[in-house]
Amino acid sequence: MPGNPLTSEPAPPCFRRRGRFHLPASFSILLLLALLLSGCGDRRAAPASVLPATATLPAPTARAATSTLDRPAAPPSSPAANPRATAEPVTAASLLDEAAYLHQIGDYSQEQRLLQTLLADLPTEPAQGRQTPPSRTQTRAAILYRLALAYLAADDPQPALDALEQLRRMGDALAAGEINLPSTNGETVAQILINSLFLRGEALAGVDRSTEAAAAYRAFVAQRPQLSGVVEERIADALLAADERLQAADALRRAAAAAITADEEVRLLERLAAVLEGIGRWDEAASIYDEILFGPLFERAEPGPDQAAPASDNIPAYREASIYRAGYLHRAGMAYAAAGEEVTAILRWSMALTENPASDAAYLSLIQLVNRDVPVDPFLRGEIYLSANAYAPAISAFEHFLEKSPHAARAGEAWLGIARSLMGLERWPDARLAVDRVLTDFPNCVCFGEAWLARAHIASAEGAPAEGRRLYRTFAAAHPDDPLAPQALWLSALSALEADTQLRTPAAPVPRVAVDPFDEAAADLLRLADVFPGNPRAADGLAVAAIGAFERGRYQYAANLFERLLSEYPHSQPDFATYWLRRAPPAHGAGKPAARPRHAQGEVRQARALWHALAARAPEAFYGVLAALDVDTAQPGQNLVPRMARMDMTVPALPGDDGSRAFAEDWLRGLEGLARTQNTAAATARAGVEPWDLPQNVIDDPDLVRGEQLLELGLRAEGLQLLQRTYFRYDNDPAALYPLMLHFAKLDANKLSITAAHRLIKLSPAARIAAAPLFIQRFAYPRHYARLVGKQAGEFEIAPQLLYGLIFQESHFEPAARSYAGARGLMQVLPGTGWEIARNLNYPNYSTELLDFPIVSIRFGAYYLRWARDLIGGNDIAALAGYNAGPRKARYWLSGTAPDDALFIYRVPYYDTRRYLQGILVCFAHYLRIYGG
Numbered sequence: 001m002p003g004n005p006l007t008s009e010p011a012p013p014c015f016r017r018r019g020r021f022h023l024p025a026s027f028s029i030l031l032l033l034a035l036l037l038s039g040c041g042d043r044r045a046a047p048a049s050v051l052p053a054t055a056t057l058p059a060p061t062a063r064a065a066t067s068t069l070d071r072p073a074a075p076p077s078s079p080a081a082n083p084r085a086t087a088e089p090v091t092a093a094s095l096l097d098e099a100a101y102l103h104q105i106g107d108y109s110q111e112q113r114l115l116q117t118l119l120a121d122l123p124t125e126p127a128q129g130r131q132t133p134p135s136r137t138q139t140r141a142a143i144l145y146r147l148a149l150a151y152l153a154a155d156d157p158q159p160a161l162d163a164l165e166q167l168r169r170m171g172d173a174l175a176a177g178e179i180n181l182p183s184t185n186g187e188t189v190a191q192i193l194i195n196s197l198f199l200r201g202e203a204l205a206g207v208d209r210s211t212e213a214a215a216a217y218r219a220f221v222a223q224r225p226q227l228s229g230v231v232e233e234r235i236a237d238a239l240l241a242a243d244e245r246l247q248a249a250d251a252l253r254r255a256a257a258a259a260i261t262a263d264e265e266v267r268l269l270e271r272l273a274a275v276l277e278g279i280g281r282w283d284e285a286a287s288i289y290d291e292i293l294f295g296p297l298f299e300r301a302e303p304g305p306d307q308a309a310p311a312s313d314n315i316p317a318y319r320e321a322s323i324y325r326a327g328y329l330h331r332a333g334m335a336y337a338a339a340g341e342e343v344t345a346i347l348r349w350s351m352a353l354t355e356n357p358a359s360d361a362a363y364l365s366l367i368q369l370v371n372r373d374v375p376v377d378p379f380l381r382g383e384i385y386l387s388a389n390a391y392a393p394a395i396s397a398f399e400h401f402l403e404k405s406p407h408a409a410r411a412g413e414a415w416l417g418i419a420r421s422l423m424g425l426e427r428w429p430d431a432r433l434a435v436d437r438v439l440t441d442f443p444n445c446v447c448f449g450e451a452w453l454a455r456a457h458i459a460s461a462e463g464a465p466a467e468g469r470r471l472y473r474t475f476a477a478a479h480p481d482d483p484l485a486p487q488a489l490w491l492s493a494l495s496a497l498e499a500d501t502q503l504r505t506p507a508a509p510v511p512r513v514a515v516d517p518f519d520e521a522a523a524d525l526l527r528l529a530d531v532f533p534g535n536p537r538a539a540d541g542l543a544v545a546a547i548g549a550f551e552r553g554r555y556q557y558a559a560n561l562f563e564r565l566l567s568e569y570p571h572s573q574p575d576f577a578t579y580w581l582r583r584a585p586p587a588h589g590a591g592k593p594a595a596r597p598r599h600a601q602g603e604v605r606q607a608r609a610l611w612h613a614l615a616a617r618a619p620e621a622f623y624g625v626l627a628a629l630d631v632d633t634a635q636p637g638q639n640l641v642p643r644m645a646r647m648d649m650t651v652p653a654l655p656g657d658d659g660s661r662a663f664a665e666d667w668l669r670g671l672e673g674l675a676r677t678q679n680t681a682a683a684t685a686r687a688g689v690e691p692w693d694l695p696q697n698v699i700d701d702p703d704l705v706r707g708e709q710l711l712e713l714g715l716r717a718e719g720l721q722l723l724q725r726t727y728f729r730y731d732n733d734p735a736a737l738y739p740l741m742l743h744f745a746k747l748d749a750n751k752l753s754i755t756a757a758h759r760l761i762k763l764s765p766a767a768r769i770a771a772a773p774l775f776i777q778r779f780a781y782p783r784h785y786a787r788l789v790g791k792q793a794g795e796f797e798i799a800p801q802l803l804y805g806l807i808f809q810e811s812h813f814e815p816a817a818r819s820y821a822g823a824r825g826l827m828q829v830l831p832g833t834g835w836e837i838a839r840n841l842n843y844p845n846y847s848t849e850l851l852d853f854p855i856v857s858i859r860f861g862a863y864y865l866r867w868a869r870d871l872i873g874g875n876d877i878a879a880l881a882g883y884n885a886g887p888r889k890a891r892y893w894l895s896g897t898a899p900d901d902a903l904f905i906y907r908v909p910y911y912d913t914r915r916y917l918q919g920i921l922v923c924f925a926h927y928l929r930i931y932g933g
Helices: 025-038 092-105 108-121 134-153 157-175 183-206 210-223 225-241 245-257 262-278 282-294 297-301 318-338 342-355 360-371 378-387 391-404 411-424 428-441 448-461 465-478 485-504 517-531 536-551 555-568 574-582 604-617 622-630 640-646 661-669 680-685 702-712 716-729 734-746 750-763 774-780 786-795 800-811 831-840 848-852 854-872 876-885 887-894 901-907 911-931
Strands: none
Touching: 092 108, 092 134, 092 854, 108 134, 134 157, 134 183, 157 183, 183 210, 183 225, 210 225, 225 245, 225 262, 225 702, 245 262, 262 282, 262 318, 282 318, 318 342, 318 360, 342 360, 342 378, 360 378, 378 391, 378 411, 391 411, 411 428, 411 448, 428 448, 448 465, 448 485, 465 485, 465 517, 485 517, 485 536, 517 536, 536 555, 536 574, 536 901, 555 574, 574 604, 574 622, 604 622, 622 640, 622 911, 640 800, 640 876, 640 901, 640 911, 661 734, 661 774, 702 716, 716 734, 716 750, 734 750, 734 774, 750 774, 774 911, 786 800, 786 854, 800 854, 800 876, 800 911, 831 848, 831 854, 848 854, 854 876, 854 887, 876 887, 876 901, 876 911, 887 901, 901 911
16 A cells, blocks of 8 residues: 555545445446347437546646645656547447446546436337336336436435436336336336335435435335345434434344344444443443353354355454453443443453453453452553553552562562563663563563563663673573573664664764674574574574675675575575575685676576576566566666566467467366366256356355345445355355356456456466466456556556556455555555645545545556655656655665665565565566566
8 A cells, every 4th residue: 555654644434334336247237238128329429538527536727736745747648548439339338338437437427427318318208108118118217226326426315316216206107007017127127126225215314314214224125135234234324313223223233133244243233232322221232242242253253163264354353352352341341330230340340351451441441440449460450551551550560569479470570560661661770670680589480581682672772782682692592492582683683783774874973883783683693593493583584694695795695595595494485595596606615706796707597597497486476577587687686667567478378378268168177077066057957058157056145146236236345245255155166266256257346356266276277377278367367447547557657567466466456445554445545645646636626535436546546656756766666665665765775775676675674565565566477478568
């Protein structure tokens, strides 16, 4: 996600509702067929451009905006030509296709205009509608429904209500027999009319007609009881807005009973408890919290040994259930106390203390107990206060514990708790004395190693980092059996590397040092590998020392370390070690002059052979891509993005692969064991069913059915949640995965389609993605939103395939994606960054919610990447790092590694950003190979 050098604001909820109004492709196809049947005449004017001046996000004005975001030189403008402006006739079907595209990208104003045009072109129905062609009635119903969706998506409920009122009148006419439809047309219109009840509820709620909204929702759920888990919560929302809180509580109870997942049930029960608290029904609220705590919900939230792990988007951190339990215990205590049941309240708060002493809930519960003079173990009190950064009360609690039990088994831990509290208060001398008490008087304490590390940390904090490193090393040498001894060497090495960085910073004063800090760090890391070879840090230490030696031009030393890493830890980082070893020389004998890189020594042939081997062994891993790229260059690691863009990588791996679906399905038929599970029986039993269509058991899957229904209502988040459950049910069945991949793509469930494609390839005999048919590869690495990507890539001079790779890495093409940090949309722009970009581009009606619209997200993301690249000085890799972690940080990192992009990536201090850069470059390589430059 784009890192913002400024302070980011919290992301507000999208519009007024949780779900996005997103029309699925299945409904678009239905509407397209309806229009084709209607015989609607051609239009004489082509649709407006993709970025019309009157769209939801208007074109920039001429007024210059002021902003704290540094503004680079304006990039040359080279907008792509409108791909729709051709000599082809503009038919109703093509206009509808354009309307569906505009909805997909979030250009709702243009979509509304096109749909209104299509509606106006339908001949007026006669007063007695029995003579109205059936297809025309169906078409009018479909357009009105689509129009309501478009207005609701734009958060404009009144015109949506007007369109739905026309639909309601049409339903009344059908019910009265004023309009007759054949069974097929009648069934389609009936489905539209039922769904319109839900949209009517949404529109009525949007204009604050809450009681009517609740009635509309109830009418809908009577027709679609399988969706009650979603709709009942909306009924509750409407009733709360009408101040009917008791009825709202009943609706929330029904919603919880029909919840899709355990975490959804917990969330709904939590809302129910809050409503009950709001009307003073504290005893009922307390029982709800107990239901959450002592019922099966937390057990159901974690998958069993034979169940697929739920997606992280579905169940938020239930692996840390104790922190959630502590929170509900605290709230239960508050509810019981308000209900007058003090004894039960005290019991719940006491349970919260031991459930998770480090949680906020434990601290809040402790305050309630202390205020009631309830005795609490002083050591436990000290731990809770310390975790809450209440350092003075923590010191008092630990001192109270020591007064009562100065020689207790946990006395050493209490002294360490005092020391840590004093460290929090930055009373370093007092903290040092407390730690020394632990080291002197309690050598058998389980906290002995922690005390040594704290003592070293205090020395560094007092301005003596060299003394801190000495303490780390002394501890590791004197107590090698302590579990923290390897960690001490690692921390000592990090301290030395930090000192080395300070020495190498041009603006920093250069102190006189007796020992090169890097030599100190390398010694610590080698000792870590020598003395603790089984520790997970050992291999990392060799890698850090090796790359550090390479960076400093000590190539022979680096080569020795890379070779040791390969020989002693062959499964740790083999690709990394092989790549960098080939950029360093082989070991030289004693007395030889300082070695130079192999390329400079003319040893290109040896390096080329090993890089060929690496590229063949791991062609789709980051270092395999680098090896293939660098094999014929005299300056390996430099200008990675431009050189990748110039490479010819489009070579089909399978003979005869023409990229067609037929070739892919022939290939799938050849997979061992796959033919028995494909839909052959259905194909012979029903006309028009192909062997690779969805199997009947998948078609009938209740989660798939409900998920599609929710998508048709515009409830994208809820619908995708159910489709994801369907995916997990069939993720080990290639015969189901392939048609699901196709089906998810038709539904615009982009991330699920991508996931299914990658899983299908993994289950196939293809050893890698490039060994699968091109047809499947294009689902694994799709080019969604191609018109927008092409236009913005051209305007901001970014390689389109790199922009696709960035979107893939950021969101997997899910337009409503969210990150834990609040980033939103396809390109995961932070809200604060979005406001800065909007000011720079002069968008006066901007709001954070617009980041969910692809038409906004892609433009803003491309602009920000270009801005970062200009700020940094034109380096593509550093610009991508800046997009993720902040441009100014990336510019600083680049100053120590330029012009070596490969070294820059390794030297990025954030693990997530390193993985991010590697992932984008691998995606870039796939897009170049599949689609060309």
